Amino acid sequence: MKAKLLTTISFFTYQISISQTEKLLHGKVVSQNNILSNVEVINKTAKTSSKTNEFGEFSILVKEQDSLLFFSKDYLFTRLKLTSKDLEKSYLIVEMTPKAEELENVIVSRSAFTKTEIKKIANNKEEINKIIIRKKFDEVTSKVNVYDGRIKNGLDFSYPIFDKPKKKIEPRDDRFKKLVIATCPPDFFIKNLNIKPEEKETFLKFCNADPKSKTLLEKSNDLELIDFLHTKNEEFKKLK
Template sequence: MKVKLLTTISFFTYQISISQTEKLLQGKVTSNNIPLNKVEVINKTAKTSTTTNALGEFAISVSVKDSLIFFSKDFFFTRLKITKENLEATSLIVNMIPRPEELDEVVITKINFPKKIEYDAEAINKINIERANNDLTRYIPGFNNSTIANGMNIGAIGGGLFGLFKREKEEPKKKVPEMDFKKLIATSIPLDFFSKDLKLSLDEKELFLQLCESDPRSKTLLEHPNILSTMDFLYTKNEEFKKINSENKN
């Protein structure tokens, strides 16, 4: 009987301690005072998530020291570590910074111009004759009509165009390079993630990213970007990286 009573007391004590540390946190996500809809609010510690409504509002269960992640493809990644003050506040306001717009991929193609401009001399002579016949200046007394007024030098024009096209250099197709793994990390993961979460120095960070990039799984992340998958991948590779460093020191 005493054992059952002690078990019951322990259970209720545990429930009370949980209720004191865990709370339904309510908040609002905005950008420049504009509510953001469909922002993913992820409690990475508790492995739970929710989404903001049309007014930017959300509600999610949290405890002190839980790590909250706010993610939207059009905004920079935002992270918040829950404090006692956050739990005591009636509402939490989170401001997200928009990402700069990226240009679509541009492909520059080569244009092949003719190497030589051909023209019909007989047709040009016919045009010159028609112009001469239509020139009314021949009726002006004393006017010399041996040449066409303001006539064009077709040969000179053709030669100039030919020289212009001849100087045109052929350029190979240029294609904007696709996003690589390091660029994916730079645009989706905050800088302090490597120092605070992975405990890496600046020198270690570069070697660590090289190790990650050599893993075939990094190509999958490029094809199907997902912030949670990317972070889990970095955590896993960090354990491997630390193990390699430890073996090298020994």
């Protein structure tokens, strides 16, 4: 009888302790005043997950200091470390940032724009279309032949026989770097990985040297990419 009583007391004590630390968190995921459905909501600490419904709403069991990750294909992933103030709220609003639209064969020089202007262009389709039209115009005008005073069929002294053979320079593969920048928020390296701004370029080269980075380029899975960066960060810090 005593054994049963002790078991019952232990069970209720456990239930009370669980209820004191865990809470069913309710919230909504939005972006620029638009609700986001089918967003993956992951409690990385507790290894549980949920998804937003058609109204952008979600519910997930959490406790203080848990790390929540929010994933959606067309948006930068968002990480939230829960505090006691977050748990006191009856409803949590999470804001996600759209990924910059990728344009093929369009190159915008960063030196020609301020940071504010670059951000404005990245989220303004009208400005993007202007860049495309301007580039097409430049391509057409570059094909127009203009007489430069040279004699037709004359000897071309720029022909390779008059020059020393130049060493072929292999183009640098920046695809992995571009993938990371397009996927991760600007403060990800400082807040999540504790990497200083001056170390960021070296760290990305270190990651790019790993053959797995090429696999991630083919799969393009945000969650696998984040786990890969955390793993490489631990290796990177051991080298320092």
